[in-house]
Amino acid sequence: xxxxxxxxxxxxxxxxxxxxxxxxxxxxxxxxxxxxxxxxxxxxxxxxxxxxxxxxxxxxxxxxxxxxxxxxxxxxxxxxxxxxxxxxxxxxxxxxxxxxxxxxxxxxxxxxxxxxxxxxxxxxxxxxxxxxxxxxxxxxxxxxxxxxxxxxxxxxxxxxxxxxxxxxxxxxxxxxxxxxxxxxxxxxxxxxxxxxxxxxxxxxxxxxxxxxxxxxxxxxxxxxxxxxxxxxxxxxxxxxxxxxxxxxxxxxxxxxxxxxxxxxxxxxxxxxxxxxxxxxxxxxxxxxxxxxxxxxxxxxxxxxxxxxxxxxxxxxxxxxxxxxxxxxxxxxxxxxxxxxxxxxxxxxxxxxxxxxxxxxxxxxxxxxxxxxxxxxxxxxxxxxxxxxxxxxxxxxxxxxxxxxxxxxxxxxxxxxxxxx
Numbered sequence: 234x235x236x237x238x239x240x241x242x243x244x245x246x247x248x249x250x251x252x253x254x255x256x257x258x259x260x261x262x263x264x265x266x267x268x269x270x271x272x273x274x275x276x277x278x279x280x281x282x283x284x285x286x287x288x289x290x291x292x293x294x295x296x297x298x299x300x301x302x303x304x305x306x307x308x309x310x311x312x313x314x315x316x317x318x319x320x321x322x323x324x325x326x327x328x329x330x331x332x333x334x335x336x337x338x339x340x341x342x343x344x345x346x347x348x349x350x351x352x353x354x355x356x357x358x359x360x361x362x363x364x365x366x367x368x369x370x371x372x373x374x375x376x377x378x379x380x381x382x383x384x385x386x387x388x389x390x391x392x393x394x395x396x397x398x399x400x401x402x403x404x405x406x407x408x409x410x411x412x413x414x415x416x417x418x419x420x421x422x423x424x425x426x427x428x429x430x431x432x433x434x435x436x437x438x439x440x441x442x443x444x445x446x447x448x449x450x451x452x453x454x455x456x457x458x459x460x461x462x463x464x465x466x467x468x469x470x471x472x473x474x475x476x477x478x479x480x481x482x483x484x485x486x487x488x489x490x491x492x493x494x495x496x497x498x499x500x501x502x503x504x505x506x507x508x509x510x511x512x513x514x515x516x517x518x519x520x521x522x523x524x525x526x527x528x529x530x531x532x533x534x535x536x537x538x539x540x541x542x543x544x545x546x547x548x549x550x551x552x553x554x555x556x557x558x559x560x561x562x563x564x565x566x567x568x569x570x571x572x573x574x575x576x577x578x579x580x581x582x583x584x585x586x587x588x589x590x591x592x593x594x595x596x597x598x599x600x601x602x603x604x605x606x607x608x609x610x611x612x613x614x615x616x617x618x619x620x621x622x623x624x625x626x627x628x629x630x631x632x633x634x635x636x637x638x639x640x641x642x643x644x645x646x647x648x649x650x651x652x653x
Contacts, residue, residue, distance in 0.1 A: 244307035247290035255304065259295065266291040298393045311394075352485035355476045359489040361460055363496040367528040367556060369462040373455055376487070379477040380452045382444035387480040389441055389448040395433040401425035405432035448480050458489055463504075463559035466493035499528065504566030505555045509573070510535075517543045517574045525570075527554070535570065545574040 248255050251265040269287045273279035293299045293311060302310055359372070381387040389395065397403035405428065411419045424430030440446035458470055468491050476485035493501070500507040506528075512521050521543070522536040533554070537543060548569050555566025580588070589595070598605070 243309075244304055246308060247294055247303065250286050250290040251294070257294075262291070262294055266295075302392065302394075350481070351483040352476055352479055354485040354488050356488045356490060358492050359458060359460075359470070360492050360494055362494050363499055363501060364528045365460055366464055366466075366491075366493060366501075367462065369460060369562070371457055371459045373457050375453060375455050377451050377453055378475070378487075379449040379479070381478045381480065382441060382448055382450050384443040385441035385448070387448045389444065389446045390435045390439045391441060392439055394439060395435050398425060398428035398432055398434045400427035401432060403432040405430045449478060456487065460491065461559065462562040463557040464491055465559070466491060466501075501556060503556075504558055506566070506568045508568060508570050510570055511573045511575050512543060514574060514576050517545075517572075543572050543574065545572070547572050 245255065248257070251257075251262065251269055253262060253265045257265070266287065270284065270291075273284040273287055275281045275284060293303050299311065355378075357374075357376075359374075361370070382389070385391065385393070398405070401407050405425055406422050407425045409421050409423065411421060413419050425432070428434050435446045441448075444450050454475070456472060456475065460470070470489040470491070472487040472489075474484045475487040478484050498508060500509075508525065510523070510525075520537045520539065520541065522534070525533040525535050527533055533551075548571055551568040551570070553565045554568035558564045558566070
């Protein structure tokens with residue numbers, strides 16, 4: 234498992250530092266460390282080097298894998314990287330983790346406590362239809378994520394050992410200096426290329442065969458995303474702790490953000506729905522009836538009251554046919570129907586006479602025939618008012634630009650030469 238076995242070296246010193254036998258239980262080991270750590274803590278006047286040795290001994294012996302290597306091969310095997318416990322950890326971190334992160338019994342030590350890093354959240358957009366948000370749905374999505382390697386438990390090596398990266402001295406970061414000028418330099422910090430920012434390296438022969446020393450392996454996972462009735466565009470659905478895993482890291486979340494696709498007929502505004510419908514002039518004046526297919530497939534019969542006239546750009550509302558309210562799906566908003574009226578392009582003389590016979594009479598002109606004869610005749614033209622206004626605004630902007638150029642003399646300059 235370990236390749237060529239190293240020469241056996243001292244495998245009793247750590248037990249002697251803590252004042253215990255090599256058969257000590259984990260509970261007694263903790264008691265011995267607590268007593269020795271408090272006795273030698275620098276804040277209590279203890280020897281810093283002795284305090285460091287106590288922490289180093291406890292770090293090794295409290296880890297079953299490291300303790301087994303130490304018992305078999307001794308201290309030198311750990312220093313060569315087989316157990317990763319050669320004193321690379323801050324003794325104050327070990328002390329704080331043992332007594333809790335609140336500063337320990339001596340106070341003022343919380344600054345040495347190490348907070349566990351939190352992994353990044355993974356955010357995915359999820360396209361949904363308005364029908365999905367009205368009726369609710371569930372979608373199964375297959376995702377690939379990194380998980381802690383089960384073979385090496387995230388150690389990256391067969392023995393659980395790692396060594397401090399020589400390139401960055403275990404910090405995981407490198408600083409490069411760039412010359413910007415004669416007396417100006419720029420310092421840039423970037424992750425170490427040799428250890429990929431981890432601060433440690435693993436011997437090639439000792440690499441885990443499953444993760445190749447990466448500590449994590451890719452895994453496919455299927456998540457069922459439940460879209461509840463009444464959810465909103467942009468709303469988040471969170472799966473806590475389902476993002477990429479990494480050693481000594483709190484796993485982040487997978488977050489789905491709903492993106493509503495545009496609907497050809499319905500528009501949503503909060504808890505209300507808006508539906509566009511065009512009536513002919515005959516329907517607007519004489520009554521109408523049509524079938525509206527709702528978002529859940531139901532057929533609603535929409536009709537006017539007898540003798541009712543529907544004016545252009547008017548609205549009608551139906552209670553409790555709008556969107557379901559989120560987490561209160563039995564309560565719904567309103568469904569608004571926006572009516573536009575389509576007028577005929579022209580009428581025949583016979584149609585005009587027929588309409589005049591049934592419609593209210595036209596208002597009579599208060600002017601006499603002589604006064605009307607004195608008026609000038611005009612001609613009406615069809616026009617697209619939006620296009621007309623757009624064209625006029627463009628012309629005005631161009632005219633203002635030309636005037637500004639003339640004022641500032643941006644045109645060709647005239648140069649006069651002085652004649653001697």
